Amino acid sequence: MPKLPRHLLQHRLIWPIVTLVLLLAVNAAFNPGFWQLQWRDGHLYGSVIDILNRAAPLALVALGMTLVIATRGIDISVGAVVAISAAVAALMIGGELVVKEGVQTYVSRFPMGLALGAALLAAALCGLWNGLLVATAGMQPIIATLILMVAGRGVAQLLTGGQIITVYYAPFFFLGNGFLLGLPFAVFIAVAVWAALHLLMTRSALGLFIQTIGINPAAARLAGLRERLITVCVYVFCGLAAGVAGLVVSSNVKSADGNNAGMLMELDAILAVTLGGTALTGGRFSLAGSVLGALIIQTLTSTIYSIGVPPEINMVVKAAVVFVVMLLQSAEFRAAVRGFVLRPARSGAR
């Protein structure tokens, strides 16, 4: 094997990348058509495109989660926020196909822009609630957001009346099903949010501030950071990101299901952040890592389907893979393995 440059091996994203490449290779081995792309009706189709499309909502949620985790927090309400945002949008759009003067047109209950704005506003309010509980009421983040995780799903079910609301309004479907320049539109949304965040973190001091708060909140306050304000803003952003994900999800399935939309998404998002190399203890974080983490999770899901794992054991397989990946990412574990492998050789040489 050719030797890779040392700095490349020490890059903090090397393990997520290796994991993703391995998963893709497994996919390709079991499914010869895995890398094939087809051009149909001006759209690209193929397994890889499908993975990108399905990973987009998770990547969005994971991006928001990354910042929250960087401040030493956690937000387990994002799944519920996804459901709320989806419910608000679906409820306000509703939509029906009517024939006006012999022409079929879709009519929404409220203008779509207003509906989307209201959905995002609701999501941002959810984030604000979390942020205030954490930063001003001083609750433990996991408990503070647990409240909304439970209550939020209730709110979503209340909005949808316990039913699945189906949307009949074609323009709304574009978010989750549309294509731009041959690629799924949801991918553009995720990339845009990532790029905007990346610029914000590198071109402003926000990245430094968030890390400082995560590493040492007391020192941050003493150095003059408005640590509470920043923390609240981070939770608001996390809510917003989940809200956008909720729009994409509901658009994709053309309905809103208060009961199941975004179910357990908070756990996948936390997993994506962790897979991407951001420690749950806060501080240093990697946005690109979290996106990679989301891709890893989605690729793993499609791998499980493509190699034909029976549905009843696919959770076990997923857990096993995650377990191995997390072990590989642990520096302590790698050092232990290295010691175990190298020790006999060394003592033999002496």
Add this chain to the structure above:
Amino acid sequence: MSSGIVLEARGLTRHFTGVLALSGVDLRLHAGEVHALMGQNGAGKSTLIKVLTGVYPPDAGTLQLDGQTISPSSPVAAQRLGISTVYQEVNLCPNLSVAENIFAGRYPRKGASGLWRIDGAAMRSRSRALLARLNLDIDVGRLLSSYSVAVQQMVAIARALSVQAKVLILDEPTSSLDEQEVERLFAVLRQLRAEGMAILFVTHFLEQMYAICDRITVLRNGERVGEYLKADLPAKALITAMVGRELSAAIGRDDRATDVAGPVLLEARGLGRRGQLNPVDVSLRAGEVVGVGGLLGSGRTELARLLFGLDHSDSGELHMSGERVRFDNPAQAIGRGLGMCPEERKHDGIVAELSVRENIALALQARTGIWPNLSYARQKEIAERFVKTLGIKVADIETPIALLSGGNQQKVVLARWLATEPRLLILDEPTRGIDVAAKQEIMNEILKLARGGLAVLFISSEMEEVVRVSDRIVVMRDRSKVGELPGNSSEQAVFHMIASEA
């Protein structure tokens, strides 16, 4: 056992990523002696201790305990061999009880009937007995965090004593203790010495070192300068050995008499907070160093916190340049040109995983806000300037601050504030736990800035330091201000005022 030497290290050498932290160091600890390990920050004291206690393996050299070669692979292994250590920073769990901390990892178990159960009663009674040796009578069932740092330090020592130790290593155990507590600790050390224990004692307080130690090993730049009997090494010779050059006479404020005090910059009238600080009047002028004399718990730190907006006052008012102000948070105080080096450097000061550059740029960036951010080039320029002017020992400004020695960390925190070009700097114990030379460098810098018009509030447990650098001394006792003294007062005058009944 040969000639009473319990622990003998020969030629210990240890590298860290190319830097030679220890180079062929010898150390001999005798039974029934207190041995001082002296040296500046970065001289290799901490590394030596970590090698002795198995935290790091040495690259070269040998360790012998009672004539047997040992190579402890971890602090636990070292402890089993009989080498117990109390570290500089309290290394205990604040969320466990005192008794649990003392016995953490080796809880007494109940006998045959319940092999797995922890014997809580035995743990508590043994903890009480251990602490009684230190003359400390506290509720061992309460959480460690409910006690002061000084008590926590005593608990750490009790923990070290709870195993049958032949060698006790104390890495700056007194840096957070007040005089009485130090005396209490020394009484314990004398008793242990009489019992034949070998004690290695690291401190920056020369007086304390001379009060308790029998023998001194001096390190400089990772090498052993020599081993001396206490009587053979007076303070001046010791400092010369540590620094490697003659120190200029302790600097003081020779310009004090001629100083024309500037206009009043910050004035507190009846500023107080129930349960923390009784109302005090304090004024600070531009170009003036105001020292705060008082013992631990006298309300010094509370005063600093109120002035800086870290705590909210519930009485009195604050005026800045004649205008009434109110600081609800440090950000507002910083906006007005205040800065503060906190007492607890590790807890409130450094941002451990961030680089020296980021740590220095932090306060200035915080005052600027999120936008515009200081460019990398500007941050680098600022950081390099302060690394140079304050003599911060670091090869690369991208090094995480946690890897620096205590004195250098303190300089970085100071640089963080100087970068904001403050009008008033509050220094709470800026020289705690750092070596003589770094202390002088920091004090020099502060005095230089004061001459340039900076107002300084200087808080220190070392009265000698307060007296030396202050233009005026605010004397505090029992959360109240008891009076003010002019800067050229003697230490005795300050202590007299503290001791006198109001």
